[in-house]
Amino acid sequence: MEKGMDRKRLINEYLVGADLTLIGFHEGMIRSDYGIETFGGYDKMGNVLFVNTLNSRFIK
Numbered sequence: 001m002e003k004g005m006d007r008k009r010l011i012n013e014y015l016v017g018a019d020l021t022l023i024g025f026h027e028g029m030i031r032s033d034y035g036i037e038t039f040g041g042y043d044k045m046g047n048v049l050f051v052n053t054l055n056s057r058f059i060k
Contacts, residue, residue: 008041019046024053 015021021042029038042048 012042012044016044017046021045021048022051022059023048024051024056026053 011021011023023042025038030036039050
């Protein structure tokens with residue numbers, strides 16, 4: 001991901017037609033300024049599954 005690019009915007013642009021999208025998050029994202037908003041803003045997408053992670057994983 002390019003520096004300065006919004007993660008949520010990137011996901012919405014590239015995966016809008018996907019039937020199922022897995023989105024990883026960690027506890028720090030919820031404790032930060034975003035709070036519960038971490039899970040919002042994906043209304044135009046298909047099914048979204050949020051997965052709590054301790055370490056980053058890239059799934060091809």
